[in-house]
Amino acid sequence: MSTANQRVLPGFSLSLGYTLFYLTLLVLIPLGACFVKASSLTFDQFWATVWSERACNAYALTFGAAFIAAFVNCLIGLLLAWVLVRYEFPMKRYFDAIVDLPLALPTAVAGLVYASLYVPNGWLGQVLVPLGIEAAYTRLGIVLVLIFTGLPFVVRTVQPVLENFDPEVEEAAASLGATRWQTFRRVLFPGLVPALLTGFALALARGLGEYGSVVFISGNIQNQTEIAPFLIVAKLEEFKYGEATALAIVLLVFSLVLLGLINLLERWSKKHA
Amino acid sequence: MHEFATTLLEPEPVAAHSTGKDHEQALLAKPLAGRAQLRRGAEDPPLVRWALTLTAILILTFLVIIPVANVFAQALIDGPGVYWHNLVADADTRHAIVLTLTVALVAVVLNVIFGVAAARVIARFRFPGRTLLVTLIDIPFSVSPVVAGLCFVLLFGLQGFFGGWLQEHGIKVLFATPGLILATSFVTFPFVARELIPVMEAIGPDEELAALRLGASGWQIFWRVTMPNIKWGLLYGVILCNARAMGEFGAVYVVSGHIAGSTDTMPLRVERLFQESQSAASFAVASVLTLLALVTLALKVGLERQTRRQIEQGSESKFQGEH
Numbered sequence: 001m002s003t004a005n006q007r008v009l010p011g012f013s014l015s016l017g018y019t020l021f022y023l024t025l026l027v028l029i030p031l032g033a034c035f036v037k038a039s040s041l042t043f044d045q046f047w048a049t050v051w052s053e054r055a056c057n058a059y060a061l062t063f064g065a066a067f068i069a070a071f072v073n074c075l076i077g078l079l080l081a082w083v084l085v086r087y088e089f090p091m092k093r094y095f096d097a098i099v100d101l102p103l104a105l106p107t108a109v110a111g112l113v114y115a116s117l118y119v120p121n122g123w124l125g126q127v128l129v130p131l132g133i134e135a136a137y138t139r140l141g142i143v144l145v146l147i148f149t150g151l152p153f154v155v156r157t158v159q160p161v162l163e164n165f166d167p168e169v170e171e172a173a174a175s176l177g178a179t180r181w182q183t184f185r186r187v188l189f190p191g192l193v194p195a196l197l198t199g200f201a202l203a204l205a206r207g208l209g210e211y212g213s214v215v216f217i218s219g220n221i222q223n224q225t226e227i228a229p230f231l232i233v234a235k236l237e238e239f240k241y242g243e244a245t246a247l248a249i250v251l252l253v254f255s256l257v258l259l260g261l262i263n264l265l266e267r268w269s270k271k272h273a
Numbered sequence: 274m275h276e277f278a279t280t281l282l283e284p285e286p287v288a289a290h291s292t293g294k295d296h297e298q299a300l301l302a303k304p305l306a307g308r309a310q311l312r313r314g315a316e317d318p319p320l321v322r323w324a325l326t327l328t329a330i331l332i333l334t335f336l337v338i339i340p341v342a343n344v345f346a347q348a349l350i351d352g353p354g355v356y357w358h359n360l361v362a363d364a365d366t367r368h369a370i371v372l373t374l375t376v377a378l379v380a381v382v383l384n385v386i387f388g389v390a391a392a393r394v395i396a397r398f399r400f401p402g403r404t405l406l407v408t409l410i411d412i413p414f415s416v417s418p419v420v421a422g423l424c425f426v427l428l429f430g431l432q433g434f435f436g437g438w439l440q441e442h443g444i445k446v447l448f449a450t451p452g453l454i455l456a457t458s459f460v461t462f463p464f465v466a467r468e469l470i471p472v473m474e475a476i477g478p479d480e481e482l483a484a485l486r487l488g489a490s491g492w493q494i495f496w497r498v499t500m501p502n503i504k505w506g507l508l509y510g511v512i513l514c515n516a517r518a519m520g521e522f523g524a525v526y527v528v529s530g531h532i533a534g535s536t537d538t539m540p541l542r543v544e545r546l547f548q549e550s551q552s553a554a555s556f557a558v559a560s561v562l563t564l565l566a567l568v569t570l571a572l573k574v575g576l577e578r579q580t581r582r583q584i585e586q587g588s589e590s591k592f593q594g595e596h
Contacts, residue, residue, distance in 0.1 A: 009481055010491035015394040019406070022387045026459055027412055030424035033434055037427050076332055083329040087322055095330065097574050098337050103513075104566035104573075105341075106520025108540035109559045112547055113340045116347060116556075123343055124335075148336050180317060209417025212522030212540065216547065229419040233527060236423065241432055248420045259415040263408055 034252060037245045049246040054223060055231060059250065062228040065139065066207030069146030073203045074196055076147070077154025084155070085162040102151045111216030114145045118217070137219030142227065145213040150206050154199030161195045161269070194269030201265060205258045208251060341563060348560035350553055359557035365534045366558060369542035376450065376525075376538060377518035380457040384514055385507070388465025393499070395466075396473035397481070407470075413462040421459045422527025425452060448530030453538065456524040461517045465510035472506030472580060473499075509576045516569040520562055 038046070049055060083089075084096050102110065117124045118135035125136060135141040165188065173183040211229040218225040226234075228251055235244035317325070349356050360366060394400075395407060413421065427433050429446040439446060446452045480502065484494045500507075522540040529536040533545060539558055546555035 009397055009478065009485060009494070011495065012394065012398050012400075015390045016398070016400070019387065019391040019394050022383075022390075023406075023409060026455070026462060027409070030421070030428055030459065031412070031416070033427045034420070034424045036434075079325060080329050080332065083326050086317070087326050089326050089330075093574075095333055097570055098333060100570055100573065101337050101341070101566060104516045104520075104569040106522060106540045106543075106559075106562045106566070108520070108522040108543045109344065109562050109566075110340070112543055112555060112559055113344050113347075116552070117340060117343055123339065148340075151336060180321075205415045209415070209420065209523075211417065211419045211526070216544070229417050229523065232419050232423060236426060236527060239432075241427065241430070244423055245427065248417075248423050251417050252420050255415040255417065255420075256412070259408065259411060262415070263411075 031252070034245060034248060037241070038249045041242055041246055045242065046246045046249075049243045050250055054226070055228075055247060057223045058226050058228045058231045058247075061139065061142070061226065062208060062251075065142045065146055065227070066204050066210075069143050069150055069207050070200050070203040072143075072147050073150045073154045074200050076151065077199055078158055078192070078196065080155045081158035081162055085159055099155050100152050102149050107149060107210065107212030108216070110145060110148055111213035114141065114148065114213065115217040118144070136217060137221075137225065139218075139225055141217040142214050142225065145217050146207040146210060149210055149213055150203030153202040153206065154196065157195045157199035157202070157269075158192055161192055165191065194265060198262060198265040198269055201258055201262045205255060205262065208254060208258075341567075344556060344560050344563045347552065347556040350556075355553065356557050356560075359554040360561065363554065365537065366542055366546075366554070368534050369537045369539050369558070370561070372450070372453070372537070373519050373539040376453045376457050377515055379454050380461055380518045381511055381515050383454075383458050384461055384465050385511060387462070388469055388510055388514075389503075389507070391466040392469030392473050392503075395470050397478055410463050410466050413459050418456075418460050418521065418523030419527055422456050422524040425455055425459075425524075425528050447528055448532065448536055450536070452528040453525055453536060456528045457518050457521050460521050460524050461514045464514035464517065465507065468510035468513065469503055469506050472503055476502050505576055505579045509573065509580065512569055512572050512576070516566060519565060 080099060084092065084099075115136055116122050118128065118141060119125045120129040120136075122136070125134075128135065133140070135144055169187060170183055173187045174180075178186070209229060211227075211233070214227050215230060218227060218230070220226050220230050228247060232244050232247050232251075235241075235247065348359075391406075391410060395403060426447060428435055429439060429452065430436050431440065433447075436447075446455070480498050481494050484498045489497070519538075520540055521538075522544070525538055526541060526544075529538070529541060531537065531541060531545070533542075537545060539562055543555050543558045543562070546552075546558065
């Protein structure tokens with residue numbers, strides 16, 4: 001359809017021109033500024049900042065927490081998508097809708113309320129803290145809010161794939177003597193892998209950059225619960241722009257690589273669907 | 274679900290040819306019983322269904338429902354009178370509410386103009402670099418908001434690339450409203466474009482081409498055909514963009530300088546009140562943002578139904594047109 005319509009419609013150059021103009025002004029020049037600033041640092045300066053003990057701990061925590069949260073999101077997301085697509089239960093529409101709440105709820109609110117839930121006299125802390133589970137101002141808390149902010153991604157990538165599965169494939173597997181679990185593992189799961197990976201990468205990308213929700217619950221203790229974005233802000237507040245840029249470049253490069261990966265994965269899952 | 278219902282009505286047994294001979298005969302002899310058996314094989318046992326559903330509801334309760342309930346409970350902890358007082362009596366909080374509305378409005382308008390142009394060029398034209406453009410539009414989604422804020426500090430800060438020039442001319446970008454607008458526009462950049470591209474692709478160019486053949490000008494086609502066609506998708510994009518714009522924290526935090534009564538938006542106000550141990554006031558502001566999120570969700574669900582209906586109608590009329 002639209003391929004036949006090469007340049008028949010008017011307004012191509014205006015639309016493209018404005019798109020590129022705005023993209024350059026708002027996104028490419030600012031990101032370029034970051035790279036230009038980074039290139040003005042000597043390699044030793046760069047390395048001394050990025051490889052300092054404090055920075056390494058912050059990176060390890062950021063990547064570790066984002067990775068664990070994205071993995072947990074895969075499990076939770078698959079379960080939620082399965083239940084929402086396959087089963088009927090009361091108020092299902094509402095449960096389906098609130099899966100998207102983490103995208104609509106400001107991250108600062110999420111951080112604030114999670115911190116207050118898990119402190120010793122909070123609603124959940126009252127029960128959990130006596131059991132030895134302390135989430136407020138610990139690494140566990142960071143993982144928890146990252147699970148919250150990443151919740152919609154896996155559900156929303158897996159859901160459409162599950163909806164489009166041909167039920168006859170499962171019936172065929174059953175008629176050939178496969179148990180339900182075998183059918184899931186051998187027939188359904190392989191088809192879900194691309195969507196799961198896409199959701200994982202999206203949740204990971206979100207978790208790596210997350211700031212608003214984490215600062216409330218982490219306590220931001222140096223070398224313990226300090227995430228990389230917080231360290232960047234700390235350097236900025238000390239007016240150490242060079243160091244902040246060096247730290248930011250590492251995160252930025254990872255985000256861009258992840259973005260490329262997500263694009264490849266989406267193309268792959270489209271081919272599979 | 275409907276697929277099951279329609280296949281059940283089919284008279285002939287499916288998959289009979291691929292099974293063993295005994296099985297095949299059994300199926301041919303009792304086609305409906307055979308299908309029921311097969312269907313049962315493709316369904317989860319009741320215990321599994323029950324357990325999985327319960328786990329899913331528990332997960333959503335702990336991750337989403339309890340936190341939302343807690344926001345309102347903490348905001349109203351001293352009664353509705355104090356709650357209202359917390360919201361309107363504090364001049365800095367009032368300023369934060371007005372500032373948030375202003376910044377979000379400008380950012381949304383900027384991104385709507387861009388989103389419509391970008392969706393049109395991507396959905397209606399083929400040109401070299403089109404795939405790259407789609408990827409570039411997604412960049413702000415994967416960049417950390419803090420890094421985005423830093424970029425603007427590097428451009429417009431005193432030591433930044435344009436900092437000196439701006440100061441000479443007395444223009445304030447950083448630690449002022451323009452900086453907040455830039456940072457907010459950056460983080461919400463892809464929303465409208467991302468929502469509109471699939472909508473425009475699904476609707477297809479036929480109506481626009483018809484208008485062109487009837488002699489309409491480019492702007493006439495745009496206002497009379499394109500815009501009415503994409504209005505629901507556009508509204509959807511605007512709602513998501515607005516929710517993020519009002520709730521943005523990291524990017525805005527970095528460029529705002531965090532000046533109470535001047536550059537504090539509502540999310541920043543939440544943080545400041547929290548730091549000052551004014552828990553109830555902090556949660557009062559947070560509850561307004563939570564209400565915004567809930568309204569956003571409700572509108573989103575409604576609009577999703579609307580767009581789906583529109584796309585279905587679109588494909589139906591196309592189907593009738595071909596025959």
